[in-house]
Amino acid sequence: MDGTDLARRMVERTAERARDLRERTGVVPCLATVLVGEDPASVTYVRMKRNRCAKAGIESRHIALPGTVGTAELVDTIGALSADPAVHGILLQHPVGEHIDERAAFDAIAPEKDVDGVTSMSFAAMSFGLPGFVSCTPGGIMRLLDAYDVELAGRHAVVVGRSAILGKPAGMLLLARNATVTYCHSRTRDLAEIVGQADVVVAAVGRARLIKGSDLKPGAVVVDAGYNEGNVGDVDFEGALERASLITPVPGGVGPMTIALLLEQTLDSAERAAAA
Missing domain, CATH: 3.40.50.720 (NAD(P)-binding Rossmann-like Domain)
Structure with missing residues (x-):
């Protein structure tokens, strides 16, 4: 099963929708990525996602935090992004370090911006067949x-x-x-x-x-x-x-399918915000 080709077509459709949204409303979809520390694999993954954002017409905002950051500061950072109307999706790159309460950090993401589908509320929505973003x-x-x-x-x-x-x-x-x-x-x-x-x-x-x-x-x-x-x-x-x-x-x-769906769900969030 070729995920590369299917993902490419998904990103192309997302780019078309993003262009239409921008022309109709002036809204530019924005995905905020949060990275704790400098794990090489995580740095690579985040860079890849930001590059795909550019191809899909989605603005990316990157927040790099030191590996020494604690749970409270990380939760506050995510809370600020959740409250920012210019941000439509939030991605907390996993893993965040053993000293951090990862579940608390994930659950600090506002459900309407949980485009990676990692919060407890998103899991509940998937389990009960309710509206929301899937993992x-x-x-x-x-x-x-x-x-x-x-x-x-x-x-x-x-x-x-x-x-x-x-x-x-x-x-x-x-x-x-x-x-x-x-x-x-x-x-x-x-x-x-x-x-x-x-x-x-x-x-x-x-x-x-x-x-x-x-x-x-x-x-x-x-x-x-x-x-x-x-x-x-x-x-x-x-x-x-x-x-x-x-x-x-x-x-x-x-x-490739994971990233394509992340971008698509970011655009979904932006469209909902523009229609609100």
């Missing part, structure tokens, strides 16, 4: 499955991973589409046996090549949301090719 990586996964006409109703989906911003919301979105969902994780016993029962596998546990091709049910659809050192995912890609009917590559699968 970007799980939401991007759903877009990919739809683009490739993957039937979900009545199918057995196994999500390997239970993070609050990936594994758990992915399961909620699949459940909302009438899939039967099983959650697994790094401590699940007989993981290969459970994976072997899945019609759809979402791998999001962060362990390189944890899932082998021989683990998969023939014809399974495999979404690899893992990204590990050496540009490899959580699935043994070559082995999975022999059994899977569809599979996402790493890189070039889920990653």
Whole structure:
């Protein structure tokens, strides 16, 4: 499943909508990115997102905080962005450091600006089918499955991973589409046996090549949301090719979709603010 091409088309549509919004209302969509510390991978991710913002006609505002910043100061920074009418979306780059209460920081984001879908309120909205922004990586996964006409109703989906911003919301979105969902994780016993029962596998546990091709049910659809050192995912890609009917590559699968949906949801927020 080619996430790069689908993401490119999504960004092009977002750019067209952003141009129309600006011409009609004068509103320029704005995404604020908040980065704590100088983790090389995080710095790279934020730079990539800001570059994609420019392509989509979205202004980016970057706030770089020292790694020594505490929870209170981070929450205050995010609160100020939440109160700024010129900011339509807020992205707090993960991770923020073990000394910070990450959940408190995420939940400081105003729900109407939570375009990354990381707050407790956004998770509740996803779980109950209420209006709100979806977590970007799980939401991007759903877009990919739809683009490739993957039937979900009545199918057995196994999500390997239970993070609050990936594994758990992915399961909620699949459940909302009438899939039967099983959650697994790094401590699940007989993981290969459970994976072997899945019609759809979402791998999001962060362990390189944890899932082998021989683990998969023939014809399974495999979404690899893992990204590990050496540009490899959580699935043994070559082995999975022999059994899977569809599979996402790493890189070039889920990653581009995450950013494309982030930009789209930022524009959605800007449109709602302009209409208010």
